[in-house]
Amino acid sequence: MPALAGIENHRHDMCRSPAGMSIDALQVLVRTSDIRSAGTDANVYVDIQGSLAATGKVFLKNANPDCFERGTTDEFEVKAAGELGPLQQLVVGHDNTGQGPGWHLEQIEITDTKTGQTWYFECNQWLDAAQGDRLVERVLRPTLQNPRSSRTVYYVCVKTSNMLNAGTDARVYIDIKGEAGNSGRLFLKNASVNTFESGQTDEFQVPCRTLGTLQELVLGHDNTGLNANWHCELEDGRIERVLKASLTPPSPPPAPGVAPARPTVPYQITVMTSNVSGAGTDANVFVVLYGEDGSDTGR
Numbered sequence: 001m002p003a004l005a006g007i008e009n010h011r012h013d014m015c016r017s018p019a020g021m022s023i024d025a026l027q028v029l030v031r032t033s034d035i036r037s038a039g040t041d042a043n044v045y046v047d048i049q050g051s052l053a054a055t056g057k058v059f060l061k062n063a064n065p066d067c068f069e070r071g072t073t074d075e076f077e078v079k080a081a082g083e084l085g086p087l088q089q090l091v092v093g094h095d096n097t098g099q100g101p102g103w104h105l106e107q108i109e110i111t112d113t114k115t116g117q118t119w120y121f122e123c124n125q126w127l128d129a130a131q132g133d134r135l136v137e138r139v140l141r142p143t144l145q146n147p148r149s150s151r152t153v154y155y156v157c158v159k160t161s162n163m164l165n166a167g168t169d170a171r172v173y174i175d176i177k178g179e180a181g182n183s184g185r186l187f188l189k190n191a192s193v194n195t196f197e198s199g200q201t202d203e204f205q206v207p208c209r210t211l212g213t214l215q216e217l218v219l220g221h222d223n224t225g226l227n228a229n230w231h232c233e234l235e236d237g238r239i240e241r242v243l244k245a246s247l248t249p250p251s252p253p254p255a256p257g258v259a260p261a262r263p264t265v266p267y268q269i270t271v272m273t274s275n276v277s278g279a280g281t282d283a284n285v286f287v288v289l290y291g292e293d294g295s296d297t298g299r
Helices: none
Strands: 024-032 044-048 074-079 087-094 102-111 117-125 137-141 151-157 172-178 201-209 214-221 241-243
Touching: 024 044, 044 074, 044 102, 087 102, 087 117, 117 137, 151 172, 172 201
Parallel strands: none
Antiparallel strands: 024 074, 024 102, 044 087, 087 137, 102 117, 151 201, 172 214, 214 241
């Protein structure tokens, strides 16, 4: 199997079989997430389980002494004593040792080197005894489609309240949750030096796999910096909150005797003017959007 570009092709025989027994060789690619502190110093293991057999717990080692760093892909070879059959599930974990044992795993890809079949095991979660659900071992189910092939960019707009000391110097993060999974904790960064200032609106582009219909958003910060408090902080002192998804922005209650306004939905409209001589215009351009119920936006 050809080596992947940008990946050092260090391999190590994990399991050896008795003489005369067939060996099922598996290529294992481990992708550590590209988020802050995603890497781990702990010893990572897998148990690859097929319809016929399992490898048992195998610690992943190769010639690279610094595996499982943030944003890297590490390659290993696991040799099973016998045929595993089609893969059913993968147990992955670590021994919680080292200075920084917490690990955020994006996904693991396992290829049968004899047949060329690849199974993808998506995680996008922390394996960390100090945060989240505090689990350092997870059971992952396979898919034959690479989750990385269906990625998108989510546009995130954050408005800090316009009140005294509403801004924060802390690092703000989100975790987008949809019907197809969640993004994992993503810290919000853009080209601006001073984000999340009082009365300020900040926009971010968040590359992520497609999550389907969005269900909720976890919003929080790491409580660092000279002034960490933020107006989104709850009154009980929590620095993280869960927000339910809605297709319409919240509206203030109507004044007494005034009929409630119809909910509004923002649409992003991209207009491409033709690339021909004289195609542009100095006139005021308008659109009218019509809905299936007969309503329209007006001009």
